[in-house]
Amino acid sequence: xxxxxxxxxxxxxxxxxxxxxxxxxxxxxxxxxxxxxxxxxxxxxxxxxxxxxxxxxxxxxxxxxxxxxxxxxxxxxxxxxxxxxxxxxxxxxxxxxxxxxxxxxxxxxxxxxxxxxxxxxxxxxxxxxxxxxxxxxxxxxxxxxxxxxxxxxxxxxxxxxxxxxxxxxxxxxxxxxxxxxxxxxxxxxxxxxxxxxxxxxxxxxxxxxxxxxxxxxxxxxxxxxxxxxxxxxxxxxxxxxxxxxxxxxxxxxxxxxxxxxxxxxxxxxxxxxxxxxxxxxxxxxxxxxxxxxxxxxxxxxxxxxxxxxxxxxxxxxxxxxxxxxxxxxxxxxxxxxxxxxxxxxxxxxxxxxxxxxxxxxxxxxxxxxxxxxxxxxxxxxxxxxxxxxxxxxxxxxxxxxxxxxxxxxxxxxxxxxxxxxxxxxxxxxxxxxxxxxxxxxxxxxxxxxxxxxxxxxxxxxxxxxxxxxxxxxxxxxxxxxxxxxxxxxxxxxxxxxxxxxxxxxxxxxxxxxxxxxxxxxxxxxxxxxxxxxxxxxxxxxxxxxxxxxxxxxxxxxxxxxxxxxxxxxxxxxxxxxxxxx
Amino acid sequence: xxxxxxxxxxxxxxxxxxxxxxxxxxxxxxxxxxxxxxxxxxxxxxxxxxxxxxxxxxxxxxxxxxxxxxxxxxxxxxxxxxxxxxxxxxxxxxxxxxxxxxxxxxxxxxxxxxxxxxxxxxxxxxxxxxxxxxxxxxxxxxxxxxxxxxxxxxxxxxxxxxxxxxxxxxxxxxxxxxxxxxxxxxxxxxxxxxxxxxxxxxxxxxxxxxxxxxxxxxxxxxxxxxxxxxxxxxxxxxxxxxxxxxxxxxxxxxxxxxxxxxxxxxxxxxxxxxxxxxxxxxxxxxxxxxxxxxxxxxxxxxxxxxxxxxxxxxxxxxxxxxxxxxxxxxxxxxxxxxxxxxxxxxxxxxxxxxxxxxxxxxxxxxxxxxxxxxxxxxxxxxxxxxxxxxxxxxxxxxxxxxxxxxxxxxxxxxx
Numbered sequence: 001x002x003x004x005x006x007x008x009x010x011x012x013x014x015x016x017x018x019x020x021x022x023x024x025x026x027x028x029x030x031x032x033x034x035x036x037x038x039x040x041x042x043x044x045x046x047x048x049x050x051x052x053x054x055x056x057x058x059x060x061x062x063x064x065x066x067x068x069x070x071x072x073x074x075x076x077x078x079x080x081x082x083x084x085x086x087x088x089x090x091x092x093x094x095x096x097x098x099x100x101x102x103x104x105x106x107x108x109x110x111x112x113x114x115x116x117x118x119x120x121x122x123x124x125x126x127x128x129x130x131x132x133x134x135x136x137x138x139x140x141x142x143x144x145x146x147x148x149x150x151x152x153x154x155x156x157x158x159x160x161x162x163x164x165x166x167x168x169x170x171x172x173x174x175x176x177x178x179x180x181x182x183x184x185x186x187x188x189x190x191x192x193x194x195x196x197x198x199x200x201x202x203x204x205x206x207x208x209x210x211x212x213x214x215x216x217x218x219x220x221x222x223x224x225x226x227x228x229x230x231x232x233x234x235x236x237x238x239x240x241x242x243x244x245x246x247x248x249x250x251x252x253x254x255x256x257x258x259x260x261x262x263x264x265x266x267x268x269x270x271x272x273x274x275x276x277x278x279x280x281x282x283x284x285x286x287x288x289x290x291x292x293x294x295x296x297x298x299x300x301x302x303x304x305x306x307x308x309x310x311x312x313x314x315x316x317x318x319x320x321x322x323x324x325x326x327x328x329x330x331x332x333x334x335x336x337x338x339x340x341x342x343x344x345x346x347x348x349x350x351x352x353x354x355x356x357x358x359x360x361x362x363x364x365x366x367x368x369x370x371x372x373x374x375x376x377x378x379x380x381x382x383x384x385x386x387x388x389x390x391x392x393x394x395x396x397x398x399x400x401x402x403x404x405x406x407x408x409x410x411x412x413x414x415x416x417x418x419x420x421x422x423x424x425x426x427x428x429x430x431x432x433x434x435x436x437x438x439x440x441x442x443x444x445x446x447x448x449x450x451x452x453x454x455x456x457x458x459x460x461x462x463x464x465x466x467x468x469x470x471x472x473x474x475x476x477x478x479x480x481x482x483x484x485x486x487x488x489x490x491x492x493x494x495x496x497x498x499x500x501x502x503x504x505x506x507x508x509x510x511x512x513x514x515x516x517x518x519x520x521x522x523x524x525x526x527x528x529x530x531x532x533x534x535x536x537x538x539x540x541x542x543x544x545x546x547x548x549x550x551x552x553x554x555x556x557x558x559x560x561x562x563x564x565x566x567x568x569x570x571x572x573x574x575x576x577x578x579x580x581x
Numbered sequence: 582x583x584x585x586x587x588x589x590x591x592x593x594x595x596x597x598x599x600x601x602x603x604x605x606x607x608x609x610x611x612x613x614x615x616x617x618x619x620x621x622x623x624x625x626x627x628x629x630x631x632x633x634x635x636x637x638x639x640x641x642x643x644x645x646x647x648x649x650x651x652x653x654x655x656x657x658x659x660x661x662x663x664x665x666x667x668x669x670x671x672x673x674x675x676x677x678x679x680x681x682x683x684x685x686x687x688x689x690x691x692x693x694x695x696x697x698x699x700x701x702x703x704x705x706x707x708x709x710x711x712x713x714x715x716x717x718x719x720x721x722x723x724x725x726x727x728x729x730x731x732x733x734x735x736x737x738x739x740x741x742x743x744x745x746x747x748x749x750x751x752x753x754x755x756x757x758x759x760x761x762x763x764x765x766x767x768x769x770x771x772x773x774x775x776x777x778x779x780x781x782x783x784x785x786x787x788x789x790x791x792x793x794x795x796x797x798x799x800x801x802x803x804x805x806x807x808x809x810x811x812x813x814x815x816x817x818x819x820x821x822x823x824x825x826x827x828x829x830x831x832x833x834x835x836x837x838x839x840x841x842x843x844x845x846x847x848x849x850x851x852x853x854x855x856x857x858x859x860x861x862x863x864x865x866x867x868x869x870x871x872x873x874x875x876x877x878x879x880x881x882x883x884x885x886x887x888x889x890x891x892x893x894x895x896x897x898x899x900x901x902x903x904x905x906x907x908x909x910x911x912x913x914x915x916x917x918x919x920x921x922x923x924x925x926x927x928x929x930x931x932x933x934x935x936x937x938x939x940x941x942x943x944x945x946x947x948x949x950x951x952x953x954x955x956x957x958x959x960x961x962x963x964x965x966x967x968x969x970x971x972x973x974x975x976x977x978x979x980x981x982x983x984x985x986x987x988x989x990x991x992x993x994x995x996x
Contacts, residue, residue, distance in 0.1 A: 007704035008739050011697045014669045016738055036737040037666060038728075040776035041769060049911040055898060056906065059769040062670020062798060106676070114701045155688055162656050164692035170710040171701030193684055200677050204887040211893030212883040213677065214670040214798050219853060224895035226859040233861025357776075363732040364742040466854035552703055563668045 005545045012111040014063040015562025020370040026543045031535035032370040035378035035566045045508045050076045050500050051220045061564045065214040066099045067489035071496040073220045078293040079483025082470035086302045088222035090454040091209050096289045097446040098205040101250050103490040104439040107559045109195040115553040116265050117188040118178035123157045125186035133183045137264035141257040143194045152190040172547040179268045198253045202246045208239050222466035247451050251443040262436035266429045273420045276428030276554040278533040279387040282394035285311035285486045288442045296486040305449035309402045317423045319401050333380040336520030346523035353509050377566040380519030390492025390516045393434040410437045431557040473503035514565035596655045659719040661750045662696035665743040666736040667725030671761035671798040672698045678801030679885035681809045708739045721754035723782050726763040730778030751786045762797040772906035793824035797900035803829040834871035837879045868913040870899030
């Protein structure tokens with residue numbers, strides 16, 4: 001018998017996502033991915049000073065805070081011909097890396113871990129055995145002490161005893177599919193708390209350069225923070241030494257805590273390498289943190305370690321062939337989204353992009369959306385007509401396929417550990433594992449490449465952080481000027497597109513990672529990646545519809561960011577002046 | 582049936598003991614809980630009829646005695662922490678708080694039963710937790726705005742519009758904190774042309790005071806300190822005319838800015854990365870909104886006192902001020918040139934103008950408060966038990982707030 005199941009709110013994500021399912025005999029037969037929030041920020045940016053656009057688009061997301069700002073200033077710089085000095089670009093790279101590491105750590109411990117970790121069970125653990133377990137799984141984290149584990153156990157016990165479970169209220173603690181032994185649960189809860197402390201500390205990298213986090217400040221043409229080894233009011237050795245500590249903290253935590261935890265927890269859930277397979281196509285323009293002003297296929301002024309892999313696409317799990325990335329093959333489909341195109345067609349390329357809201361859903365309160373053709377605020381991007389996965393898994397697979405040494409070693413190691421094929425990384429567990437692997441290479445790039453390059457430049461007297469030549473609108477190209485950026489951010493490939501006329505933004509659009517993943521069915525009836533992961537093969541388990549633990553695991557493995565996913569393109573359908581290429 | 586007493590902090594282990602300490606008789610407490618029992622029954626009916634909601638209606642009516650027993654044993658206040666139309670930046674800021682940490686708040690000080698970002702439960706189980714917590718007194722924290730256009734279709738949670746979700750959670754809330762620019766006035770999505778009709782919490786909830794913890798996002802320490810203030814003092818913090826807690830919003834950035842001497846000396850940054858910039862001179866010429874912005878950014882600073890926007894060389898965007906995405910843009914234009922401000926003068930005069938406006942607003946706010954009070958059905962002639970306890974008492978809090986507001990030290994500081 002078919003049962004209908006709604007998961008709304010789908011918690012422990014950014015923003016508002018509703019998943020509707022049909023199940024039969026304990027497996028999912030149909031799935032609908034539904035974004036239920038819309039804000040219209042690109043519309044709001046119209047007519048504004050393009051130098052302000054970053055502050056508006058940054059507010060698309062406070063979890064991905066920094067990435068939309070960086071994509072925005074880079075697109076505007078591309079349009080007006082501004083050339084920020086290398087030190088400014090390196091600062092942005094450090095800010096991006098810090099954000100990405102913080103984002104992945106928060107996702108794993110605070111958004112995803114409770115899918116695998118039974119908090120209530122942690123009180124049964126023996127603290128000494130917990131420390132021994134941590135050692136056994138290769139966790140060299142400094143917090144693995146008997147005293148610490150006892151303290152965390154006591155905290156959990158006191159919460160349970162109080163009868164007021166706070167954020168753990170209503171959790172699925174009696175679900176039979178929590179498989180970790182009590183010691184692993186206690187270890188994970190302790191690291192959950194340690195991770196909070198960690199992110200609070202290391203994020204100060206962003207505060208030094210941007211003055212605050214979330215939503216640090218940026219600047220078209222460079223950065224506003226100044227560098228000078230011999231002035232107290234500029235970033236000098238005091239801050240450099242602090243940042244050195246914080247980037248070291250990043251590598252330490254990811255290496256000693258996050259990666260061992262992720263690998264160990266997944267060994268208890270090996271079947272999840274066979275659950276949650278999504279669209280077998282993958283797209284990225286570089287490693288995490290790669291930033292391109294304009295065409296990512298062209299070598300930029302200052303190549304970085306994050307560009308060690310080339311833009312590319314893997315189609316149908318053919319890891320032997322990396323196809324070249326062609327931005328002209330991107331289109332956005334609105335078959336299932338509450339928008340309409342003036343020509344009546346279902347798809348448009350982003351350079352022709354337009355968005356007119358046409359809501360056909362029910363007025364709230366409502367109980368079911370999936371019976372209608374349109375059921376989401378999220379468009380459905382396609383590459384060459386195909387749904388593709390973006391994000392850590394896509395980047396790791398592309399790096400692997402291009403022979404990136406560190407990535408290859410980490411992936412080979414994991415594949416051997418779990419006895420799986422490369423293709424099985426396209427799974428719930430695989431996406432979670434790939435995120436941990438990528439976090440490590442991101443931390444390595446930060447500690448071994450970006451930060452040392454920045455310091456070395458500083459030693460050589462390179463202190464410029466701003467290109468003043470294109471600050472004044474009078475210096476911008478006459479008539480219309482268009483620009484775009486491609487950035488690899490925590491959840492995948494992000495691009496911003498801007499057209500400037502008479503000193504004002506005349507068109508603005510963003511093509512965002514979660515849009516690629518959370519979008520619904522297209523004109524061919526093909527499901528989006530979230531939907532495929534749940535209903536693609538009719539095998540995804542959901543044993544108890546009142547405790548939808550299994551689909552939560554799968555959706556969380558994508559790290560949804562719904563405020564990012566839903567956006568409006570240029571309402572006038574105005575064509576960008578620079579062709580996408 | 583309001584119970585008149587004050588709860589001066591949470592000093593005893595349980596609510597019952599705290600109430601006893603505050604001089605609340607067992608009889609009064611039972612009377613209060615009897616009222617709640619009625620709320621339970623009514624609440625169940627509402628829940629049962631709401632499509633998309635999942636909680637099973639309470640099968641058996643709950644007695645006031647039962648509620649008294651359950652409530653009396655509670656060791657910490659319950660919290661509903663909503664996220665409506667927003668970007669999660671405010672929760673991220675809360676996670677970064679170094680003073681009172683999120684661990685303190687979530688695990689020790691409060692029972693944060695509902696918060697979508699961090700809660701374990703999802704879907705039906707999460708909705709059930711929300712419905713249950715809504716029935717009893719709780720602190721309500723709101724991130725995000727409420728899109729009012731087109732029947733609320735632009736933000737729907739659990740099948741309900743953001744406005745419905747907010748109203749249900751506000752019903753029995755004893756303190757309401759609007760945290761972040763979106764919850765305060767709509768922020769970026771309310772900027773021209775405000776496509777979704779986004780408004781702040783106090784545009785929807787008019788029968789209770791709303792504490793506006795302003796900022797995009799607010800400083801993490803300020804968010805958590807607002808909560809801790811309530812727990813420590815047993816009432817919400819004193820506020821300014823905009824409803825912002827004085828402890829974090831009583832100072833103009835321009836007045837507490839360490840770069841102020843450069844302003845007075847005429848030492849300005851003329852271009853980013855110039856000599857002045859490297860020497861930490863004043864960013865007024867670069868569009869700094871410090872002269873029109875009330876926030877303790879320079880005092881508290883950000884992320885464990887690491888730095889703050891002006892300290893890191895960027896002009897202040899004025900994100901703690903209402904409509905800053907419209908009133909303060911273009912961000913890099915000097916203040917007197919900002920359209921809509923209506924002041925053609927130096928920063929000093931702009932500041933003075935603003936203070937005058939603030940003083941005027943105090944009167945307006947007090948008036949609004951009076952209107953709200955007279956429009957409210959509930960009596961206000963008693964001191965509220967805020968944060969935890971008498972829901973009916975809450976509407977009287979504007980009185981406190983307004984009185985405090987008139988006592989703001991702004992006029993004294995405004996030279």
